[in-house]
Amino acid sequence: MQHLSIEHIGQWERFYRANFINCLTGYKSVSLIGTADVSNRPNLGVFSSIVHIGSDPALVGYINRPLAAAPHTLANIKATGIYTINHIRPGFVAQAHQSSAKYDAGVNEFEAVGLTAEYKAGIIAPFVAESLVQYALKLVEIVPVKHNNTFLVIGAVTDVFLPASAIQQDGFLNLPQLETVASLGVDAYFTTELVARFGYAKVDRPIEKL
């Protein structure tokens, strides 16, 4: 095991260091976030810091980079209060990654990257038609992270769209069946294979494999 101090890491070239630090936290739940501005112009961006906040109420967070670096998605969420999160499949990882390019505010990223905006009744934000797990959220809280001017954006899930066959007997989702990818660092995408599921852990009995 090599020991790397933060002082040592701090001397590395900027992109080398960013790759390293971005990988350190492990695999991430990358998804495409769809929004619309007040004129109903669609916007699409890829976000790899989506985090489960709570089940009841069903709250989902994501980290939005400083506004100067990533303004459009958060501006639209603030303006309309509604957004969609869409899982990514191996068949469109290139298009998903391309949506991280800094398009101008007026550009429709769906068209620019080659994905299909899908609209559903009563939800003003666009979904990604190619995705097999799509959900809509209503903004509940934007929590500023003072230390680096990022924001934890928290939404309440309002609607979920997926193939019913992927919901297992106990509510668990078969994401390999739905082709959901994980990400790593700023540019890598992975498929997955199940190692094991375990029962609820108790202090007084051995762990049970499901």
Next chain:
Amino acid sequence: MQHLSIEHIGQWERFYRANFINCLTGYKSVSLIGTADVSNRPNLGVFSSIVHIGSDPALVGYINRPLAAAPHTLANIKATGIYTINHIRPGFVAQAHQSSAKYDAGVNEFEAVGLTAEYKAGIIAPFVAESLVQYALKLVEIVPVKHNNTFLVIGAVTDVFLPASAIQQDGFLNLPQLETVASLGVDAYFTTELVARFGYAKVDRPIEKL
């Protein structure tokens, strides 16, 4: 695609719903967090909501559940300001999962679940010896999430320990080589396989596969 409204989901049985909602955000960067209390008694817990906050400074966050549900790790972090995060390998996923059991404050979870506490010079929190990616953090900010009494706990990376051979030419970490698992829901662990890495996305040129 089946449409599930949150009103419909809200009527589901509690554990079924929790499995479903916990899977909705996709794969997670599960790790073991090691802490010590002021009397140097070690504590270990598994956390699956670790999130990259920023690269420079290198900041890592995790969501701590309400204090009544998960008190020990956060109490120790508040008391000492120091903690470790350790990736999980398939060979000890059962032990890692067992650390989610609600052990009393005095219990040494390393011993209780069968993992090895490893101490390194100058760092008071224990590492997991079986892990191939270990890093230490210094607490910088605890951000309360008002909507469900959770906390975004943010630390600055101070030291990283891993096999040098896993660092690729551009700083990217070969986590499959290090056997790092991803998690899904509250109880599932996965290995991964690379689909693709892509170059930095630009608006005026096609995406490039690395």
